[in-house]
Amino acid sequence: MYEHLLLAYDYPVLGAxxxxxxxxxxxxxxxLLFRVxxxxxxxxxxxxxxxxxWLVFLILIPFLGALVYVIARGREMGRRENERAQQQLEAVHSYFRQTAAEAGGTSEAEQxxxxxxxxxxxxxxETEFARAKEKILH
Incomplete structure (x- = not known):
């Protein structure tokens, strides 16, 4: 009757x-696998x-495929990840600058x-003036 209460005691701490x-x-x-x-x-x-x-290698022998990929292309993998992060950061900064400029309240006349x-x-x-004027007015 009380055997089900002792289940927690049957599983040792090291096992947990x-x-x-x-x-x-x-x-x-x-x-790691998804990142590769x-x-x-x-x-x-x-x-x-x-x-x-590479995908066939990763699907057929996933552990060995991931290990070989990280050894062979790991440094480039980190470089590509850093470049992607920099591009995303630059896109966010560009969006913030653009949004701040639009919300800055400068009218067309001031520009x-x-x-x-x-x-x-x-x-x-003169050509740069005409291009910028067209951009402001449209």
Whole structure:
């Protein structure tokens, strides 16, 4: 009758530790595998057949395939990830600058006044003035 209450005592602490450790390692393995697969698709220097070959290698022998990929292309993988992060950061900064400029409250008249001052000082040419004026007015 009370045997079901003793189940927690039948599972030792070291067993719980190893279970948590294996679950953690399994999750880390999945992260690595998905990261390698996304890097294969993201790499523009690889051709279609090379990408297909890496994917077949990763599907047929996943542990060895991921290990070989990280050893062979790990440094480039990190470089590509850094470049992608820099591009995303630059896109966010560009969006913030654009949004701040639009919300800055400068009217078309103020922008045209500044533009004509630049033209009068000789900082921009007539063609640059005309292009900028068209951009402001449209």
């Amino acid at each position: 530790f190893w279970t948590v450790m294996w679950v953690f390692l399994w999750v880390m393995w999945l992260f 697969v996304t890097d294969v698709f993201r790499d523009h220097s690889l051709g279609g057949w090379a990408k297909a070959g 045209l006044t500044r533009l004509s001052e630049l033209k009068a000082r000789g900082d921009i040419s």
